[in-house]
Amino acid sequence: MLEITCNDRLGKKVRVKCNIDDTIGDLKKLISAQTGTRSDKIVLKKWYTIFKDHITVGDYEIHDGMNLELYYQ
Amino acid sequence: MGTSKKHKERDREHKRKHKHRDRSRSRSRSKERSDKHRRRERRQRQETAPVEDDIEYIGTTPAEENIREPPIDRREVANVGAASSGGGESLSVEETNRLRAKLGLKPLDVGGSSGAGNDGAPVSKDEDVHAPAVNWAEQKKTESLREKMAVMREKRLINQKLGKVKTLGDSDSDDDGVLGWVKKSRKLEKEKQLAAKRAKLLEEMDEEFGIADLVEDEFKPTKKNYTSKDLKGLKVKHEANRFKEGKTVILTLQDKGILDEEDADELINVNMLDDEVVDRNLENKKKKPDYKPYDEPEYDEYGVFKPKTILEKYDEEIDGKKAESFEIGGGGKYDGLHEKQMSKIRAELKKQEQSLSLSAPQLASEYYTHDEMDAKFKKVKKKVRKIRKLKADDLLPLPDDELNIDAFQTPNLSGTNHIPGLTLVKQVMEVDPQEEDDLSGVQVEDDGADELHSALTKARKLKIKKERDNRVVPEKVAEMVQKSTVKKEKSPNKPDSNIILNSTSEFCRNLGEIPTYGLAGNREEERDEIMDMELEIMEQKRRQEEEDNPSGWNEVDIDDQPVDIMGEESAVLEEEPIVSEGVGAALQLAMKKGYLEKEMIKPTTSKRVDLEAKNYSIEDKRYDDLDEKFRKRDRYAGGVVSDFKDKDGYKPNVKLEYVDEKGRDLDPKEAFRQLSHRFHGKGSGKKKTEKRNKKLEEEQLMKQMSSTDTPLNTLSMLQDKQKTEKSPFIILSGSKGLTAGHSIMKSR
Numbered sequence: 069m070l071e072i073t074c075n076d077r078l079g080k081k082v083r084v085k086c087n088i089d090d091t092i093g094d095l096k097k098l099i100s101a102q103t104g105t106r107s108d109k110i111v112l113k114k115w116y117t118i119f120k121d122h123i124t125v126g127d128y129e130i131h132d133g134m135n136l137e138l139y140y141q
Numbered sequence: 142m143g144t145s146k147k148h149k150e151r152d153r154e155h156k157r158k159h160k161h162r163d164r165s166r167s168r169s170r171s172k173e174r175s176d177k178h179r180r181r182e183r184r185q186r187q188e189t190a191p192v193e194d195d196i197e198y199i200g201t202t203p204a205e206e207n208i209r210e211p212p213i214d215r216r217e218v219a220n221v222g223a224a225s226s227g228g229g230e231s232l233s234v235e236e237t238n239r240l241r242a243k244l245g246l247k248p249l250d251v252g253g254s255s256g257a258g259n260d261g262a263p264v265s266k267d268e269d270v271h272a273p274a275v276n277w278a279e280q281k282k283t284e285s286l287r288e289k290m291a292v293m294r295e296k297r298l299i300n301q302k303l304g305k306v307k308t309l310g311d312s313d314s315d316d317d318g319v320l321g322w323v324k325k326s327r328k329l330e331k332e333k334q335l336a337a338k339r340a341k342l343l344e345e346m347d348e349e350f351g352i353a354d355l356v357e358d359e360f361k362p363t364k365k366n367y368t369s370k371d372l373k374g375l376k377v378k379h380e381a382n383r384f385k386e387g388k389t390v391i392l393t394l395q396d397k398g399i400l401d402e403e404d405a406d407e408l409i410n411v412n413m414l415d416d417e418v419v420d421r422n423l424e425n426k427k428k429k430p431d432y433k434p435y436d437e438p439e440y441d442e443y444g445v446f447k448p449k450t451i452l453e454k455y456d457e458e459i460d461g462k463k464a465e466s467f468e469i470g471g472g473g474k475y476d477g478l479h480e481k482q483m484s485k486i487r488a489e490l491k492k493q494e495q496s497l498s499l500s501a502p503q504l505a506s507e508y509y510t511h512d513e514m515d516a517k518f519k520k521v522k523k524k525v526r527k528i529r530k531l532k533a534d535d536l537l538p539l540p541d542d543e544l545n546i547d548a549f550q551t552p553n554l555s556g557t558n559h560i561p562g563l564t565l566v567k568q569v570m571e572v573d574p575q576e577e578d579d580l581s582g583v584q585v586e587d588d589g590a591d592e593l594h595s596a597l598t599k600a601r602k603l604k605i606k607k608e609r610d611n612r613v614v615p616e617k618v619a620e621m622v623q624k625s626t627v628k629k630e631k632s633p634n635k636p637d638s639n640i641i642l643n644s645t646s647e648f649c650r651n652l653g654e655i656p657t658y659g660l661a662g663n664r665e666e667e668r669d670e671i672m673d674m675e676l677e678i679m680e681q682k683r684r685q686e687e688e689d690n691p692s693g694w695n696e697v698d699i700d701d702q703p704v705d706i707m708g709e710e711s712a713v714l715e716e717e718p719i720v721s722e723g724v725g726a727a728l729q730l731a732m733k734k735g736y737l738e739k740e741m742i743k744p745t746t747s748k749r750v751d752l753e754a755k756n757y758s759i760e761d762k763r764y765d766d767l768d769e770k771f772r773k774r775d776r777y778a779g780g781v782v783s784d785f786k787d788k789d790g791y792k793p794n795v796k797l798e799y800v801d802e803k804g805r806d807l808d809p810k811e812a813f814r815q816l817s818h819r820f821h822g823k824g825s826g827k828k829k830t831e832k833r834n835k836k837l838e839e840e841q842l843m844k845q846m847s848s849t850d851t852p853l854n855t856l857s858m859l860q861d862k863q864k865t866e867k868s869p870f871i872i873l874s875g876s877k878g879l880t881a882g883h884s885i886m887k888s889r
Contacts, residue, residue, distance in 0.1 A: 085232065085237045101244070
């Protein structure tokens, strides 16, 4: 289990717990459950890489306590 | 962050209140409370919540929470984790698990320790697990072993499968050896015998019932003799002339597809087909390229014009080759008569035809052809000639040319003096009779009367001619000799008064006018003449001496004549003519000094005047603008129109001469300078004038000086000096000519 912090810099900042083998899509669902935005409108980014839904968190080497950028499309 | 959070929470609370009111009024109150309470609880649990002041918190049971959850509302869920630690909202593990269950995800794996996951979870740093490195070699070994095993297994399986199938060899080996074979063959024999028996039985039965004939009829093939009559109408696919008489050729039906619609059968012979192919190939080889530069019309073998089709050379390829064939007539015969007739007609036509085309133009070759060569050098057949000797007697008897040889052998010269020149002529005369004899002795070839005759006449003519010549020559010679004797008598050394021609004078005349010759006036013909005479005499003497003593020694005469120095000197430096002698002398001097120029008398212009066009002007050359010309003429003609008749032949010879203040003639350049100076009111500068004056002075001096001396009269001075010293030389350098060894001699 790991906890990721997602921050759109507009006032929403959530910490989400997830498994390492969760896909980004799952993560997005979790985030949407916490923030109230629809999951398909969420874009997760780290610098310029947009994380794709079907790839797991572990494959992106997202570790515990990492900060992801939260955008909306 | 504190205040803003509070506001948010309040907002949310407010909204939720409304919602819950909709759902159940009865519980609304308690819910509110529970809500508040729960939140408070959470906050307390997370130990992050700031101390609230104005909101009451009422404790609620977790059971209530559960009841409320089922319809997942994001908002609710979101609110659950509001105001988490670290600034972000966060759910607890249980809450997240619940949420995940709803989303259809597996629960969070929280391993024994809180941080470390069971397998995939990131290993916490404090717990290092040693994972032994994989031994590659071992891995490979096991892999290879596994592969081997798999292969073996497969082999076994295949073998099992194939073990059931009998191979060819196996089957034979099945019924073993000779015994089996014998048995088999016996069995077969038995079967055969049985079959024969059965057949016999059947036959017997047939006969018994009397249907044997019927059956025979039924099964007998209906045999018809295929005769030559049946061949009628069959096509033979070869040309008729391919078959030779008295030779049998086996023809077969041509192969054809079963479904081919063409019903007519065709007969072919395979060998003939091959021959045809060969022939066609040969034809193709022989064929020249289809190039007809002039597009000449073509005629077929009958001489009939062949109509032209487009690209006919491809017709054969497109339509296939036209097969020649003939049909076999009734009785299986073919009559070639028609064919023969046709060929006969063809031949006749061919004979009749005449070509209108001219022979093709040919380049003329530079060399002779063989025929031409032969034509050129045709050898004339040598006729065999009989040789007969012709005697002198045969020649003489003709009456026309009686010639007395004796008469000219003793010419009429006896009266004349004996002259040495004549001997030669006599000799010639002596030779002639011999020649005559020779001529008579010539073997004249004879091969026919004509030839003989012509030869004879020729010989005769020749002879006569010679005789005539001989007769004439002596007289001529005599005359010439006489003349020469007369001359010789005259020539001996007699001083002739009239003309004397000697080599020197001739030579001089040939040389033309030598400018210096005779100018000095000391060249006297007489003296020269005498000198020449002396020279001649000496020459004669020498020649005589040479003849006298044939030895190579020559005597040299010492010329004791004194050299006349003065004469030669005067030839180089002539005296200046003395002016005082007269006008002529003065003029001569002037000429010599170059004051007067010897002018070639030019034909004056006045002589040509009458040849020139009267009314010629440059204008006349132009004909293109006559109008212009006449306009101009009109302009000029405004004045005097009529000619000036009083002075008709008057042609003034105008010559402009300019003279400077000293009376010197000026050339055009100088004249212009003078004019220009006068016009501008200023002359040339001081230096220039000086220079010009100097030049003029020099010129003057040049004119005044003696033509034979330097301006300073050095020459005359030198001559004076010579006279005083009485020596033929002057010493130019050294101290007063005392040291002769050092001096440079100037020989005169």
